[in-house]
Amino acid sequence: MKTLKTILLGLTLLVASTVANAKSIQTATLTKNDVLNAYVNAVIHGKTEGVENILAKDFKYVMYRNDKEFNLNKTQMIESLKASENVEQACTFTTSVVDETTDKMVVKLIMRYDGYVRTNEITISKKHDDFQITRIQTES
Missing domain, CATH: 3.10.450.50 (Nuclear Transport Factor 2; Chain: A,)
Structure with missing residues (x-):
């Protein structure tokens, strides 16, 4: 169970950082x-x-x-x-x-x-x- 929680936490952080990075690229000034x-x-x-x-x-x-x-x-x-x-x-x-x-x-x-x-x-x-x-x- 502890391993599953760790994996889910890691995936959540990965998704959150990917979304934040995608937003920063889209809103970057040209x-x-x-x-x-x-x-x-x-x-x-x-x-x-x-x-x-x-x-x-x-x-x-x-x-x-x-x-x-x-x-x-x-x-x-x-x-x-x-x-x-x-x-x-x-x-x-x-x-x-x-x-x-x-x-x-x-x-x-x-x-x-x-x-x-x-x-x-x-x-x-x-x-x-x-x-x-x-x-x-x-x-x-």
């Missing part, structure tokens, strides 16, 4: 680089887990193609990313910081496909305690 890495993983590698958390409520996606402008809001962007979930892009990519302050970062993500280059200018801004993407502008 840095500018965390947000950038999550976006790159979603776009390039199709890893969309948590993408809802990196886009601001007032997020705006603007794409220019020839003389036309296309706009997406947060919901539409999430749907677009989820549609290509687990799809690995056949491209090489580079990121470079264009501008950075303590509360904002602008990054260029350049994706090179065979015969085609797509450039995303990503604005990451501080929203409350976390950083989130507020705007993406794409030219192709």
Whole structure:
């Protein structure tokens, strides 16, 4: 009986510490680089887990193609990313910081496909305690 109580106590402590650790990961504040890495993983590698958390409520996606402008809001962007979930892009990519302050970062993500280059200018801004993407502008 004593052994059973000890095992149950150990399991209870294990479960409690696992739950506490999971909560701390979910509520951890996102840095500018965390947000950038999550976006790159979603776009390039199709890893969309948590993408809802990196886009601001007032997020705006603007794409220019020839003389036309296309706009997406947060919901539409999430749907677009989820549609290509687990799809690995056949491209090489580079990121470079264009501008950075303590509360904002602008990054260029350049994706090179065979015969085609797509450039995303990503604005990451501080929203409350976390950083989130507020705007993406794409030219192709």
